[in-house]
Amino acid sequence: xxxxxxxxxxxxxxxxxxxxxxxxxxxxxxxxxxxxxxxxxxxxxxxxxxxxxxxxxxxxxxxxxxxxxxxxxxxxxxxxxxxxxxxxxxxxxxxxxxxxxxxxxxxxxxxxxxxxxxxxxxxxxxxxxxxxxxxxxxxxxxxxxxxxxxxxxxxxxxxxxxxxxxxxxxxxxxxxxxxxxxxxxxxxxxxxxxxxxxxxxxxxxxxxxxxxxxxxxxxxxxxxxxxxxxxxxxxxxxxxxxxxxxxxxxx
Amino acid sequence: xxxxxxxxxxxxxxxxxxxxxxxxxxxxxxxxxxxxxxxxxxxxxxxxxxxxxxxxxxxxxxxxxxxxxxxxxxxxxxxxxxxxxxxxxxxxxxxxxxxxxxxxxxxxxxxxxxxxxxxxxxxxxxxxxxxxxxxxxxxxxxxxxxxxxxxxxxxxxxxxxxxxxxxxxxxxxxxxxxxxxxxxxxxxxxxxxxxxxxxxxxxxxxxxxxxxxxxxxxxxxxxxxxxxxxxxxxxxxxxxxxxxxxxxxxxxxxxxxxxxxxxxxxxx
Numbered sequence: 124x125x126x127x128x129x130x131x132x133x134x135x136x137x138x139x140x141x142x143x144x145x146x147x148x149x150x151x152x153x154x155x156x157x158x159x160x161x162x163x164x165x166x167x168x169x170x171x172x173x174x175x176x177x178x179x180x181x182x183x184x185x186x187x188x189x190x191x192x193x194x195x196x197x198x199x200x201x202x203x204x205x206x207x208x209x210x211x212x213x214x215x216x217x218x219x220x221x222x223x224x225x226x227x228x229x230x231x232x233x234x235x236x237x238x239x240x241x242x243x244x245x246x247x248x249x250x251x252x253x254x255x256x257x258x259x260x261x262x263x264x265x266x267x268x269x270x271x272x273x274x275x276x277x278x279x280x281x282x283x284x285x286x287x288x289x290x291x292x293x294x295x296x297x298x299x300x301x302x303x304x305x306x307x308x309x310x311x312x313x314x315x316x317x318x319x320x321x322x323x324x325x326x327x328x329x330x331x332x333x334x335x336x337x338x339x340x341x342x343x344x345x346x347x348x349x350x351x352x353x354x355x356x357x358x359x360x361x362x363x364x365x366x367x368x369x370x371x372x373x374x
Numbered sequence: 375x376x377x378x379x380x381x382x383x384x385x386x387x388x389x390x391x392x393x394x395x396x397x398x399x400x401x402x403x404x405x406x407x408x409x410x411x412x413x414x415x416x417x418x419x420x421x422x423x424x425x426x427x428x429x430x431x432x433x434x435x436x437x438x439x440x441x442x443x444x445x446x447x448x449x450x451x452x453x454x455x456x457x458x459x460x461x462x463x464x465x466x467x468x469x470x471x472x473x474x475x476x477x478x479x480x481x482x483x484x485x486x487x488x489x490x491x492x493x494x495x496x497x498x499x500x501x502x503x504x505x506x507x508x509x510x511x512x513x514x515x516x517x518x519x520x521x522x523x524x525x526x527x528x529x530x531x532x533x534x535x536x537x538x539x540x541x542x543x544x545x546x547x548x549x550x551x552x553x554x555x556x557x558x559x560x561x562x563x564x565x566x567x568x569x570x571x572x573x574x575x576x577x578x579x580x581x582x583x584x585x586x587x588x589x590x591x592x593x594x595x596x597x598x599x600x601x602x603x604x605x606x607x608x609x610x611x612x613x614x615x616x617x618x619x620x621x622x623x624x625x626x627x628x629x630x631x632x633x634x635x636x637x638x639x640x641x642x
Contacts, residue, residue: 175530197532207527211545211621213629224533224541255627272531 128153128308129174129276134183136169142333143169146183149327149336153275156302156309158319159327160365166334167312171278174310175201187276197225200274200307204284206265208253214240214264215249221272232271239267243301259290263297270305280312292350295321299348316365320358321348328368338368412593420586420597428601431579436605438494438566442501443609446562447555450506454513455539464514475507479565483572492576497569504565505558512554516547552617559613563606 127150135146144166151157159167172178174185176196185193192198200221208217218236219228240246245263253261262282269277282298283291295318302309313319319326320342328338344357352358394414401411408416421428453471457464479500486496520543528538570580579598586594622630 177526177529196529199530201527201530203523203527205521205523207521207524209524209542209545211548211623220541221531224528224531224537250629251627252623252629254623 125152125154127151128188129310130186131170131174132184132186134170134173134180134185136166136173136178136180144173144180145333145335147336148183149339151276151308151310153308154306155324156299156311156322157325157327158311158313158323159329160313160316160319160369161329161334162314162331162369164331164334165329166331167329168280169334170329171201171280171310171312174276175199175278198274198276200269200272200277202265202269202277202279202282204281206253206261208261208264208268210253213250213252214245214256217253217264218267218271220268235271236267239271240264243267243297257290258286259294262286262294266298266301270301270307274307276308276310278310278312281314282311283318284313284315291318296349298322299346303346316362316369317353319365320344320361321352326361326365328365330369338365340364409590409592412596416593417596417600420591420593421601424594428579428582428598431577431582432601432605434494434577435563435566435570435579435602438497438569439501439562439605439609441494442498442565443505443558443562445498446502446505446558447509449502450509450554450558451513451551453506454510454517457510458514458517471507471510474503479504479568480572483568486569487572492573496573497566500569500572501562501565504561508557508561509551509554512550512557513547516550517543519550520546548617548621552613552621555613556610556617559610560606562609563602567602 129149129151131147131149133146133148134144135142136144147170159170161167169178173180176185176192176194176198179194183193184191187198209220212220215233215236216223218240219232222228222232237246237249240249243263245260245267248256248260253264256264266279266282269279283294286294299322311319311322323342325342326338326340327336328340329335330337340361342361344352344355344361397411397414400406401413412420453467457467482503483496483500486499490496490499524542524546525538528542533541567580570578571584574581579602583595583598586592586598618625
């Protein structure tokens with residue numbers, strides 16, 4: 124019986140008259156990769172901001188490994204489509220940025236940053252400034268910065284949304300590799316149905332007005348996954364189902 | 375590399391030489407009498423021939439400029455930060471600061487001399503008065519435009535306000551900060567000279583020039599003006615140098631080797 128790492132209990136958020144997120148309950152198992160898919164305005168980013176503690180929900184609780192973390196920060200890793208690397212720090216120093224924001228960076232922190240960077244293909248760029256990197260490389264650095272926070276739960280909000288299709292596929296395979304190595308729990312927001320299926324164990328489908336969860340689907344596709352996965356019948360079947368849910372039965 | 379040096383150093387020097395050339399051309403071409411405008415060479419000689427007299431005066435002006443500038447820069451930065459962080463203080467202080475800059479400094483200078491005497495203090499106050507404003511305005515602007523997502527990210531990581539300020543907000547504001555510092559640098563000497571003029575007593579570069587003027591020594595008037603200008607430019611270039619040194623990421627793609635011990639870790 125796998126343990127539940129994150130539990131949302133009737134968490135909702137309203138901005139004025141707009142229900143950004145209807146009261147939502149959700150459990151995320153330890154070590155799983157859960158994709159949240161939905162069109163803009165479905166409340167997925169609001170959901171993330173509530174989990175991250177940036178937004179206080181109108182009601183309900185956010186529980187991480189048994190302790191309530193509602194509206195408090197510092198408990199999760201967090202990454203956006205914008206890489207948010209700081210231009211005045213090198214790759215190595217950007218990786219340790221999260222640490223630098225809470226305490227003094229030690230030699231061990233730096234050593235870990237270098238080890239992670241070397242392991243995942245950025246070893247030659249440790250002393251580069253972000254301005255010298257491509258979009259895909261910048262997102263890798265941003266992900267490593269998220270990784271070395273040692274948070275069990277990583278919230279990734281459309282991290283590859285700004286990348287071209289080719290780079291995006293490379294990054295997805297790369298992410299799966301890192302996820303497998305590190306055993307973290309990932310919550311991954313995307314509006315790209317293919318991406319949600321390719322990456323996840325489970326797909327949470329959300330819908331707007333009001334933002335809410337409309338389906339919670341298990342993903343039966345086997346791992347490891349590669350380009351071949353995209354052509355499997357199970358992939359196509361799941362895609363049809365998700366598209367149907369998103370577009371109200373037109374698919 | 376050589377090309378860049380030529381572009382960044384050679385061309386600006388050339389443009390200054392062109393100005394001197396134009397000056398020479400006008401004075402000679404229109405037969406301007408030397409009591410109205412000397413030739414560049416005469417102006418320069420008026421300085422070099424009186425160097426032993428001028429040098430202590432130059433040092434005095436430099437001292438006033440440095441003290442006033444450093445105080446103005448620190449004060450300007452602090453005001454910018456406080457105003458950016460506390461809305462009430464911003465509303466409270468902004469009108470006062472605007473009024474302070476709307477007052478013509480020339481009109482203010484004699485008043486400061488009456489209050490603070492003939493020493494270095496009123497000159498420092500005037501330089502500070504001129505320098506802090508562009509720094510404050512730019513720091514306020516810079517801190518107001520830090521990417522809110524970046525600040526949110528710091529919050530998610532559990533960063534304190536202080537660390538967010540030091541690690542994110544200040545470095546993110548370096549470009550506007552240096553804009554303010556550079557504007558301040560070029561005006562700082564003007565402030566010092568206004569202060570010297572207002573004192574109308576003692577030994578100073580401004581009074582030396584006034585003395586030369588009343589003696590119809592036009593060459594020395596021009597020469598002293600050139601000296602004052604050079605102090606301003608030197609100070610400006612020093613600030614530019616500081617900017618270049620402290621913001622390597624704006625020109626380089628790879629960081630310089632670090633001096634910190636152990637920063638590069640064990641060899642592979």
